[in-house]
Amino acid sequence: MEGKFEKLEKLNVPALDEILGVPFRVLKDGFVRVVDYLGTDESIVQAARVSYGKGTKKLREDEALIRYLLRHQHTTPFEMCEIKLHLRVPMDCWRQWIRHRTANVNEYSTRYSIAIDATETTLPDEWRTQAINNRQGSAGFLDAAVGEGLTKDEEELHKLSRQIYDKRISAGVAREQARKDLPLSTYTEAYWKIDLHNLLNFLHLRMELNAQLEIRNYAEVICNEIVKRWVPMTWKAYWDYMMDSMTFSGLEIKIITEMINGDKKRIIDYGKENGWLAEDGLPKKQNRELFEFEEKLEKLKLNKPW
Numbered sequence: 001m002e003g004k005f006e007k008l009e010k011l012n013v014p015a016l017d018e019i020l021g022v023p024f025r026v027l028k029d030g031f032v033r034v035v036d037y038l039g040t041d042e043s044i045v046q047a048a049r050v051s052y053g054k055g056t057k058k059l060r061e062d063e064a065l066i067r068y069l070l071r072h073q074h075t076t077p078f079e080m081c082e083i084k085l086h087l088r089v090p091m092d093c094w095r096q097w098i099r100h101r102t103a104n105v106n107e108y109s110t111r112y113s114i115a116i117d118a119t120e121t122t123l124p125d126e127w128r129t130q131a132i133n134n135r136q137g138s139a140g141f142l143d144a145a146v147g148e149g150l151t152k153d154e155e156e157l158h159k160l161s162r163q164i165y166d167k168r169i170s171a172g173v174a175r176e177q178a179r180k181d182l183p184l185s186t187y188t189e190a191y192w193k194i195d196l197h198n199l200l201n202f203l204h205l206r207m208e209l210n211a212q213l214e215i216r217n218y219a220e221v222i223c224n225e226i227v228k229r230w231v232p233m234t235w236k237a238y239w240d241y242m243m244d245s246m247t248f249s250g251l252e253i254k255i256i257t258e259m260i261n262g263d264k265k266r267i268i269d270y271g272k273e274n275g276w277l278a279e280d281g282l283p284k285k286q287n288r289e290l291f292e293f294e295e296k297l298e299k300l301k302l303n304k305p306w
């Protein structure tokens with residue numbers, strides 16, 4: 001066995017080492033900072049080639065391999081890299097975050113400790129209006145004059161709920177019960193460790209425009225401040241194949257093909273057969289799939305075919 005294995009050097013990333021422990025501010029009082037990490041772009045390449053030590057291949061070949069792996073969803077090499085983050089997030093945002101089951105989590109305990117005395121606040125021009133096409137989303141902002149009143153209400157509510165919490169604690173109520181009426185805007189903190197494959201899945205889901213703005217803000221910081229420094233080749237491939245790419249259903253491809261062929265009758269037939277168009281050939285108003293297809297056409301700068 002001796003002589004068969006060369007001595008290994010631990011792979012590290014100077015650009016990430018520089019920001020270890022440095023908080024990136026998110027929202028009014030939140031942050032994300034890197035606590036620790038394992039692996040680099042090179043570790044992904046190493047794992048894919050099942051070889052050890054610094055490879056002999058050129059940097060460009062490494063990048064091509066990473067791009068190939070991501071393009072073909074050959075995901076296990078990305079699981080060789082892990083990152084541990086320290087987060088400070090409002091509870092409503094955390095509730096969405098914690099749904100990502102593939103992370104390892106340790107959260108601040110409000111049974112053991114006094115709840116963090118900070119809430120996410122909203123400026124008068126930051127109140128978003130309900131989206132019409134997406135029942136889960138927002139679109140646009142309320143008039144700041146209306147927002148003034150809502151912001152004032154918010155301030156009063158936060159103040160009152162904290163006063164009541166403090167009163168319960170002073171009266172000797174257990175922390176686990178005293179906390180029950182704190183608002184969802186209260187901040188929590190957690191250590192969150194995840195491998196790169198599942199982190200990319202998290203970022204992909206939470207950076208999309210249909211994700212809630214607050215968690216999107218965190219995902220963008222993790223992506224463009226942290227992942228970019230940590231694994232720059234993977235970061236580039238992620239943007240290319242996951243964020244900036246687009247997928248089409250079979251029906252969408254059929255319609256685009258007929259748009260190129262100029263066969264309007266077939267397009268209308270496909271639309272009617274699939275419930276996108278009414279009998280008169282006009283688009284149905286509440287069809288989410290149709291709406292999303294029209295968004296894709298807009299991105300491609302193509303006019304709607306109906």
Ligand SMILES: Cc1cc2nc3c(=O)[nH]c(=O)nc-3n(C[C@H](O)[C@H](O)[C@H](O)COP(=O)(O)OP(=O)(O)OC[C@H]3O[C@@H](n4cnc5c(N)ncnc54)[C@H](O)[C@@H]3O)c2cc1C
Nearest residue numbers: 096099100101102103136198201202205206208210211212
């Ligand atoms: C815009 C948006 C809206 C959402 N709305 C809602 C909502 O209204 N209600 C709601 O409850 N949730 C909602 N979610 C949460 C969503 O359903 C997922 O739970 C969450 O995004 C985590 O995604 P994930 O399972 O891919 O991630 P992870 O839990 O990190 O899992 C990563 C991958 O591991 C695999 N995996 C993990 N656990 C299992 C398992 N037990 N069995 C099989 N495979 C597994 C899957 O392939 C999964 O994609 C929403 C998410 C988004 C992004």
